[in-house]
Amino acid sequence: MAAREELHRHHLRQRQAFRERKDILNELDDRELVKRYRLDRAGITFVTDLVRERLKRPTVRNKALSPEMQVIITLRYLATGKMQQCSADDLGPSQQTISRVVSDTLEALSDNAILSQFIRFPVTQLETQRRKEEFLQIAGFPEVIGAIDGTHVRIVAPSEYEAEFVNRKRYHSINVQFAFDARYHIIDVVAKWPGSVHDVRILAQSGLCTIFENGIVPAGCHLLGDSGYPSKKWLLTPYLRPQPGAQSSYNRAHKKTRSVVERGIGQLK
Template structure:
């Protein structure tokens, strides 16, 4: 009779005991619905109303929906809300991960997935001169300060980023010694962003960004003229003041954009990703503006103290006089009627106004550096 203990395999038996002792049961994390909160909390956290967030979810779902059936995958709603939370707060990824019960890498992937999906809608939500008819855009600008035939306001703004590694690090240092991306945007009178150029380092001058942008090819620059130096009381003063009030729209648009999406005040990402995030925020800003979401409180007052630039062209003086000198300037050729002039582009540079003559359009612009005169702008 054989011993029963000899038929056992002690190694296999010990392995089974160890596996049983160290068996880890799978834990299914219960992540609450991000939209199952009060409306005020949703607006404060995501900068959109509940209906606005649902609209963005439905818009992006075909592009970011996870194809896996694993139970740990994030839903489209969770992915979008994580990205919106980052755009709205600009906080660290660890902080968002702790709040959403996620690791940092999952938060990073969710944000990247959303801003790359939003970039595909750039041509849908960012359209120059506007989604409205040019005649309507001109009327809206004319209602601000009586300046005729304006179809947009243009300016450049610096978005701070962390210092990128590599030999090109110095290219991103702007004139204030801060690493940044220099972004050119155009807006209409309703604060809709109609054009965005987000690809230039902070050291690149505003005039070069405009010269090499697609927007520059749309216009035919011919004449160069300044505003009225030491304007006389009456039409000349009203002309300069209206110019300043009209171009203030782009400053207010920048203020709303950065106040709505706090991440734009400092992006701790690589330059290429920073540019993608800036474009995504511009698209989200337009969605919020079109849907009439809550507008951030931003106070920007136009600066009417316009210092003259001693660069005068006879053709520029003549065209300026035709606009500013007649006493009926503010009723000057109703927008509905034919205008006797071609268009103008107004550039404000450190309180220095310039007028460029181009055919068919008006474009109000703000350029922030004094050296553009020496760059041939």
């Protein structure tokens, strides 16, 4: 009797695991896709093509998740921050499978070969000169090639080192460092530090600091940062107590020019 009941439960689990999955790309129009997954059909296909080979499953099972579905599940998770929501949408897999899919997809998208196609810090004379000209047009601030800031991305409380991820506003996060150019393009990102870590430490231990300190970036190039950062030859911050005249003018131009990073981060949220 016990063996028969166990066999019955096994069949129920199989039916649940292999229930019919939605054909998301054909069932939903672009407007609904953007609402749920933040990308339209063309965008989802583009992202999938980037990682298609990495996400193909070496299995003969006819119920294996396609690369498209793995990307869709990951996008839904990123849009909501809840694996339960992926299950509630009846995307098919169990929550355990969803967790594995999200992890695998994010790892594939984080490959340096992919990131370098879209995020690359300017280090040649030609690249830096173009950025300087674009920033100069904003508020007349010369020699700027990027603006930097940190932002906290909320996460679910981790099971390990939980306290380290609690930021000063008392919620769990990752403190992400961004650098933007004048066109709101990300030119550098560091997304590995828990929320309790200060922006200054993240910058000090980043590759961005290394390439400036070691002279890989041409001389005469600067980043703009807020007053939370230390002032350096290559990192310009505002005067804390500006005097009327040149210092106040400097701060106004600095604030207007550096606003690209605030707007850039705002567009990501």
